[in-house]
Amino acid sequence: MDTRTKEDFLSGQILLIDKPLKWSSFQAVNKLKWAIRKKFGLKKIKIGHAGTLDPLATGLLIVCCGKFTKEIPELQGQEKEYTGTIVLGATTPSYDLETEIDQTFSISHITEDSIHKGAQSFIGEIEQLPPVFSAIKKDGKRLYEYARKGQDVEIKARKVHISTFEITEIALPNLQFRVVCSKGTYIRSLAHDLGQKLGSGGHLSQLRRTKIGDFNVNKALDPNSFAENLLGRQEEE
Numbered sequence: 478m479d480t481r482t483k484e485d486f487l488s489g490q491i492l493l494i495d496k497p498l499k500w501s502s503f504q505a506v507n508k509l510k511w512a513i514r515k516k517f518g519l520k521k522i523k524i525g526h527a528g529t530l531d532p533l534a535t536g537l538l539i540v541c542c543g544k545f546t547k548e549i550p551e552l553q554g555q556e557k558e559y560t561g562t563i564v565l566g567a568t569t570p571s572y573d574l575e576t577e578i579d580q581t582f583s584i585s586h587i588t589e590d591s592i593h594k595g596a597q598s599f600i601g602e603i604e605q606l607p608p609v610f611s612a613i614k615k616d617g618k619r620l621y622e623y624a625r626k627g628q629d630v631e632i633k634a635r636k637v638h639i640s641t642f643e644i645t646e647i648a649l650p651n652l653q654f655r656v657v658c659s660k661g662t663y664i665r666s667l668a669h670d671l672g673q674k675l676g677s678g679g680h681l682s683q684l685r686r687t688k689i690g691d692f693n694v695n696k697a698l699d700p701n702s703f704a705e706n707l708l709g710r711q712e713e714e
Contacts, residue, residue, distance in 0.1 A: 488546030527552035536686035555690030572665035
């Protein structure tokens, strides 16, 4: 049972949430907001997250409430760690499983050595093209709005920093990986670019955010557990 008081939440809390698969970051924050307002009879409370996770990704979402919402910009700037799976030999327009496979390629020429060398080539500051299926704004619209209508749009490369890109397991066509990177890095783009580097295609099939700065997903609760702990099982029902 969560014993924090109304004053605790209003004065400011950092809440570590393990976002479930297929939940949007907005849904996760709304679940917490609903539980806090219901528990303490609040009409409103400041609450927000420090960095979006795609619905197809799971893992650490830092949620700030009360006066701690002022900490969000600083938290967003922290290094992030991800683990996941890249599938070689096929591409999708979204660089992940949001869209269907559009092209397939041979992977018979790919060796373990070339995979590790390919991953290492992305270490350091790199120029990265964000996916067209992303929430970046151009001329007041999200890029995915153009993409879903089949409209071509020019995307500018951005500089990002990759501290670690480690291939932890190879079972072709699947690669397990761990990445530590700066704010603004698209792991989907990294999967796509690695596929190209290896003379094949690649897309992301699983993604989990494990760390943001010193915060670890091991200390996080899923949104439903947070609500249950705060409200008690009977109250939530």
